[in-house]
Amino acid sequence: xxxxxxxxxxxxxxxxxxxxxxxxxxxxxxxxxxxxxxxxxxxxxxxxxxxxxxxxxxxxxxxxxxxxxxxxxxxxxxxxxxxxxxxxxxxxxxxxxxxxxxxxxxxxxxxxxxxxxxxxxxxxxxxxxxxxxxxxxxxxxxxxxxxxxxxxxxxxxxxxxxxxxxxxxxxxxxxxxxxxxxxxxxxxxxxxxxxxxxxxxxxxxxxxxxxxxxxxxxxxxxxxxxxxxxxxxxxxxxxxxxxxxxxxxxxxxxxxxxxxxxxxxxxxxxxxxxxxxxxxx
Numbered sequence: 001x002x003x004x005x006x007x008x009x010x011x012x013x014x015x016x017x018x019x020x021x022x023x024x025x026x027x028x029x030x031x032x033x034x035x036x037x038x039x040x041x042x043x044x045x046x047x048x049x050x051x052x053x054x055x056x057x058x059x060x061x062x063x064x065x066x067x068x069x070x071x072x073x074x075x076x077x078x079x080x081x082x083x084x085x086x087x088x089x090x091x092x093x094x095x096x097x098x099x100x101x102x103x104x105x106x107x108x109x110x111x112x113x114x115x116x117x118x119x120x121x122x123x124x125x126x127x128x129x130x131x132x133x134x135x136x137x138x139x140x141x142x143x144x145x146x147x148x149x150x151x152x153x154x155x156x157x158x159x160x161x162x163x164x165x166x167x168x169x170x171x172x173x174x175x176x177x178x179x180x181x182x183x184x185x186x187x188x189x190x191x192x193x194x195x196x197x198x199x200x201x202x203x204x205x206x207x208x209x210x211x212x213x214x215x216x217x218x219x220x221x222x223x224x225x226x227x228x229x230x231x232x233x234x235x236x237x238x239x240x241x242x243x244x245x246x247x248x249x250x251x252x253x254x255x256x257x258x259x260x261x262x263x264x265x266x267x268x269x270x271x272x273x274x275x276x277x278x279x280x281x
Contacts, residue, residue: 097145097200102186104205107145109274110196119193119280122175127281128188129170131156132252134201134263135272144200149272152262153254156278161256170278171252181206181250183273191277199273207250207267214245214268 067073097105122128135149151159158166173180175188183205191197208214246267254260 097143100187100189102182102205104183104186104202105143105145105200106187107198108195109198110194110276112192112194121189122191122277122280123189124176124185125174127172127174129172129278129281130188131167131170131276131278133157133159133274134252135274136266137270137272141272144270145198145272152266152271153252153256153259155252156276160259172281173251179249179251181252184275188275188277191275193277193279196274196276199275201271201273203268203270206271207247207253207263209245209247211245 067076095107097107099105131154133154134152136152137144138147138149141147141149154160155171156163156167156169158164158168163169173184176185181201183199183201186205187197187199204210246264248260254263
């Protein structure tokens with residue numbers, strides 16, 4: 001009993017009134033809590049955690065349906081294509097192409113920048129410089145002018161082997177020259193510097209020679225103005241002989257052999273020429 005009393009006395013404090021170890025630890029813990037806790041509570045910095053993994057996919061809009069098999073995907077694609085076709089037809093009906101005096105159809109796709117019209121409009125007899133792209137009609141070019149087509153050959157766009165970059169070279173000619181395709185002589189007049197125009201080039205206005213033997217229509221004497229996106233052989237059609245009907249003297253004309261071969265396959269089809277007027281001399 002005397003030993004237990006002595007142990008309690010040592011824990012509570014000695015006879016000289018000094019604080020015991022238990023009391024000292026208690027007071028130290030209270031002081032630490034009073035100092036650190038307010039600073040932790042007052043801290044407004046958010047805590048961020050780095051989490052590995054992919055972000056969740058975006059939410060789909062209402063009404064968006066995903067196909068689950070090949071048949072549904074094909075049906076959806078056809079429906080979207082049909083809807084796009086209707087929109088394109090409506091847009092074309094609201095903005096019909098213009099017709100040049102010689103019958104060439106064209107559409108202005110870009111107007112002159114400010115100041116480009118100061119040089120006036122090109123007219124017959126003017127010496128002009130242009131950039132151009134000869135295009136094969138795209139699948140959805142219903143009017144013979146719209147849509148994106150495959151480039152057959154070009155000048156001034158940096159697409160040819162002898163062009164280092166776009167704008168390096170131009171095609172220079174005099175409007176009305178017999179050496180130039182009729183579509184250029186017909187539809188380039190009226191353009192201003194910096195403007196871009198798409199011209200529908202029918203075979204007889206381009207690189208096909210005139211004459212009944214070169215008309216690929218039924219019986220060898222078709223209308224000649226019908227829009228053809230691909231050459232179709234009909235029972236009464238006369239095949240067009242390339243060497244006899246391909247007018248290689250008409251300008252512009254490709255210089256590379258591969259492009260000449262492409263033109264040999266396309267000269268009796270409707271083409272598009274996109275022309276930008278660079279200058280009037």
